[in-house]
Amino acid sequence: MNQSEIAKAFERIADLLEIDGGDRFRINSYRRISRTIKDSTEDLDALSKANKLTTLPGVGKGTAERIQQFIETGTSDVLQELEAKLPPGLPALLEIPGMGPKKVAQVHDTLDVKSVDELKVVIESGALAKLPGLGAASVKKIAEGIAFLESSGGRTPLGIAWPMAEALVEKVRRLTGVRRVEIAGSVRRGKDTIGDIDILCEADDGEAIIKQFVSFSDVKRVLASGATKGSVTVERGNGKELQVDLRVVPTESFGAALQYFTGSKEHNVGLREIAAKKKLRLNEYGLYKGEQSIAGLREEDIYQALDVSFVPPELREDRGEFDREANFEALVTLADIRSDLHMHTVASDGKNTIDEMAEAAKALGYEYIAICDHSKSSTIANGLSIERMQAHIKAIREANDCIDDITILVGSECDILPDGEMDYPAEILAQCDWVVASIHSAMGSGGKKLSATERTIAAMENPYVCVIGHPTGRLINRRKPMDMDMATVVEAAKRTGTMLEINAAWQRLDLKDGHVRQAIAGGVMLSINTDAHHTQGFEQMRYGIVTAHRGGAKKHDIANCLPLEKLQQRVAQKRQRTTG
Helix, strand or coil: CHHHHHHHHHHHHHHHHHHHCHHHHHHHHHHHHHHHHHHHCCCCHHHCCCCCCCEEEEECCCHHHHHHHHHHHHHHHHHHHHHHHCCCCCCCHHHHCCHHHHHHHHHHHHHCCCCCCHHHHHHHHHHHHCCCCCCHHHHHHHHHHHHHHHHHHCCEHHHHHHHHHHHHHHHCCCCCCCCCEEEEEHHCCCEECCCCCEEECCCCCHHHHHHCCCCCCEEEEEEEEECEEEEEEEEEEEEEEEEEEEEEHHHHHHHHHHHHHHHHHHHHHHHHHHHHHCCCECCCCEEECCCCCECCCHHHHHHHHHHCCCHHHHHCCCCCCCCCCCCCCCCCHHHHEEEEECCCCCCCCCCCHHHHHCCCCCCCCCCCCEEEEEEEECCHHHHHHHHHHHHHHHHHHHHHHHHCEEEEEEEEEEEECCCCCCCCCHHHHCCCEEEEEECCCCCCCCEEEEEECHHHHHHHHHCCCCEEECCCHHHHHHCCCCCCHHHHEEEEEEEHHCEEEEEEECCCCCCHHHHHHHHHHHHCCCEEEECEHHHHHHHHHHHHHHHHHHCCHHHEEEEHHHHHHHHHHHHEEEEHHHHH
């Protein structure tokens, strides 16, 4: 467990104690410990190893033992005992806006409510509104809170949240008095899924801005409206809602606020620790020496004043970004991308022709592309039989001869079969300039069949396979990744000269950021591709770029940043190495 998780665990103990009617002094003690851990700039793990947890304010021997238990096991006897003592569905009521521990205890003790479903029943019957301190307005708020929880379950994919955030930023930007607006939070960090949207704006009359914000036509619910912060929910699709928070900050604090609310929490703790060692104080208002503000106007000034390299937002995850040897120069950018090496046409399951995809890519300034329609076993995707593939190869070559200023490569997204063989024979693959090998079926194969790892490695041994497409097969919030030994896959990719794909389709983002880091550390080249099935699909390249950033990928790590001749040399080298 990390520090923030341990703090939350102590807060949960306090909540469950209060529901259970525990001693007020003990409850408050757990809440104080939670705040101490949350606000501490000390490394709990280091304190634990040095047997110095009791040096934290308010932490005695008993509390230190419980912190130690959380560090070692991820839980504690106290928390487990409370969870076992209370009805299993009761703590879930704490997640409902408007339902604190006191109200949860009240509805349990007086109405025998033990779950969210039972709470709905007493709301509908009118029994809840008859309890002391609970009138019609409070019950309505609780009912709305239940509706929100049910409609907003799960995190929102980046590909849904980012465009929504951009649209809201444009609306805020048009409000009178707004000077600057920026996206913050996990959207700015480019996480593959988002809890909520954070937006910052610079203005003088915060209350007026917030009043207009909570009145936007796309707002479903208003959760809070104040002088400097507004919280609302908006429709995210399929009847689900997404929370959006807008904060209005003054000019002199905008940079500090942008740094703080971009996060992550772990990164911010690390930055505060650096500040504390320099006898400085850092918060969302600025960096202070005593009462004097020494930075806050610009985000970059915070890092400069602390004598650390400016960390790009996507890398603020407490993954070594404060190391002196960390280098953020030359991270790959959208402008570096020369091509897209995985796309589909009407020949299989795409929506546009070869010519239409090529013209759209040329309009983006791409120098070359690879048309990679599905192979014969992908019947659900109208995969091409050998005869159709032969005709398709000819059609791609003809298109390349007719369309100027872009090179169209013959490609294939060829299935890796359950036995590790490729879906097309060598004589077909040899005619391709670029082969994407992907697993599309039997993803859970085991027993007598090859595992996903074994299938992938078998494909990489094929001399004609250039890159492994969407290597783990995940679909965000829909399908778990295959059980793969990524270290073994990376080693095999390096040995065989095979590339790994960062599939930029927002439903996939596969490889994910951690695997990108792993591949780069293993000396494996990556290829960022959209897997576009229509011309608009090229727009998803930015999701691949932000994922590459989160993995620390630089321009030289990405195959489609290479000039065509260099890429062709790499392909030829693999064919020679594995066939020679």
